[in-house]
Every structure is written in structure tokens, then in C-alpha cells.
Amino acid sequence: DSGVTQTPKHLITATGQRVTLRCSPRSGDLSVYWYQQSLDQGLQFLIQYYNGEERAKGNILERFSAQQFPDLHSELNLSSLELGDSALYFCASSGGTGLNSPLHFGNGTRLTVT
Amino acid sequence: GNSVTQMEGPVTLSEEAFLTINCTYTATGYPSLFWYVQYPGEGLQLLLKATKADDKGSNKGFEATYRKETTSFHLEKGSVQVSDSAVYFCALSASHNYGQNFVFGPGTRLSVLP
Numbered sequence: 001d002s003g004v005t006q007t008p009k010h011l012i013t014a015t016g017q018r019v020t021l022r023c024s025p026r027s028g029d030l031s032v033y034w035y036q037q038s039l040d041q042g043l044q045f046l047i048q049y050y051n052g053e054e055r056a057k058g059n060i061l062e063r064f065s066a067q068q069f070p071d072l073h074s075e076l077n078l079s080s081l082e083l084g085d086s087a088l089y090f091c092a093s094s095g096g097t098g099l100n101s102p103l104h105f106g107n108g109t110r111l112t113v114t
Numbered sequence: 115g116n117s118v119t120q121m122e123g124p125v126t127l128s129e130e131a132f133l134t135i136n137c138t139y140t141a142t143g144y145p146s147l148f149w150y151v152q153y154p155g156e157g158l159q160l161l162l163k164a165t166k167a168d169d170k171g172s173n174k175g176f177e178a179t180y181r182k183e184t185t186s187f188h189l190e191k192g193s194v195q196v197s198d199s200a201v202y203f204c205a206l207s208a209s210h211n212y213g214q215n216f217v218f219g220p221g222t223r224l225s226v227l228p
Contacts, residue, residue: 090158104160
């Protein structure tokens with residue numbers, strides 16, 4: 001158990017809809033990262049937060065947004081969903097600012113857009 | 115920029131065979147290096163890490179040595195089992211303006227046949 005909790009585990013929705021994915025990092029971890037993994041694809045970095053502030057942006061679409069709250073949990077909002085948004089979305093957290101701190105991943109939310 | 119290259123998969127081996135998955139990286143400064151494993155239907159799990167040149171990370175029979183001169187971090191296991199079938203990701207952690215930046219390789223799918 002990595003200590004990172006993601007909800008829901010599965011989400012099925014229709015095109016054009018909006019969904020919110022939730023992540024609770026490991027206790028004490030200040031950094032949260034979001035990744036997208038499409039079928040047979042590698043990990044695409046979306047966005048990083050550190051203690052409530054956005055720190056880095058990757059290949060995140062304008063239809064997607066995220067935030068990290070004062071209690072350090074994070075939410076990823078996906079809107080105007082398209083079929084191509086179907087993927088596994090992972091949250092990961094990291095404890096330190098040093099390079100040695102690994103990422104700890106949740107089990108992901110599988111999003112299916114029909 | 116920073117990048118990680120892994121050998122293309124899938125890799126198919128018989129049980130008890132020797133495993134090598136090649137990983138090379140490009141980074142400024144002195145990154146930390148990681149191997150992650152993703153079993154079907156699960157999130158990524160940290161397998162091992164190395165934080166400086168000539169460090170050897172090891173876990174569950176897997177090993178990788180941080181080779182600065184060849185910028186490599188190849189994953190090895192002497193005798194694979196069916197239960198090792200998974201996708202393996204090489205990753206680095208390097209510093210950037212906003213703290214810690216992770217870069218993942220594309221992943222290598224390993225199938226071990228009984």
C-alpha cells in the first residue's frame with residue numbers, strides 16, 4: 001500500500017460531460033503530481049502542486065484543471081470530455097524537495113468516456 | 115532537457131531466464147535514478163533507486179547500478195519468475211526551477227512464460 005488514495009476507481013461518463021478525480025497524498029507529503037496513461041502508452045505528466053501552489057505543467061489540455069487544497073488533497077477536473085480522454089489517471093505524491101525522494105503512486109482512476 | 119530512453123518491448127522470457135532491461139538517460143546535473151514496476155490493473159510501485167554514481171539499488175532479486183560514465187541504469191535479474199510479468203519504467207529525478215522534476219521512460223513490458 002503506497003498510502004496514496006485515489007477515488008473513484010472507475011468512472012464511466014458520456015462525451016461532453018465533466019468529472020472530478022480526487023487524490024489524497026501520503027501523510028506528510030507536500031507534492032502531488034498527476035499523470036495520464038492511455039492504453040499501451042507511457043505516462044504523460046499533467047501537472048504538479050507543492051503545498052497548494054502549482055509548480056510545473058506538462059501536457060495538460062486547457063479543458064483540464066487541477067488544484068491542491070489546504071489539507072493537501074488534490075482534485076483533477078476534466079471537462080468537455082472526448083472519447084480520447086479515456087485513460088488511467090494516476091496521482092502520485094512525494095515527501096521532500098530533494099532529488100532522492102521517490103514518487104509514490106495511487107492505484108489510479110480508470111475513466112471511460114462513451 | 116532531461117530524458118529517459120528504455121529498450122523497446124515487449125520482452126518475452128522463459129521462467130528462470132536472465133533479465134536485462136536497458137535504460138539510458140540525459141540530464142543536467144546529478145539526477146537520482148529509479149525503477150518502477152506496474153502490475154496489471156495497479157499503479158506504479160517503486161522497485162529500487164540509486165542516488166549517486168556507482169550506487170547499486172536492489173530489491174526482490176532485481177538490481178541496477180548507476181553508471182555516470184555511460185549515463186545508464188540497466189535493470190537486471192538473475193532468474194525471472196512468472197510473477198515478474200509486468201511493465202517496468204525507468205525514471206530520473208532532477209532539479210529544476212521549482213524543485214523536483216521526474217522524467218519517466220516509455221516502459222518495457224515483460225512477459226515470463228512458465
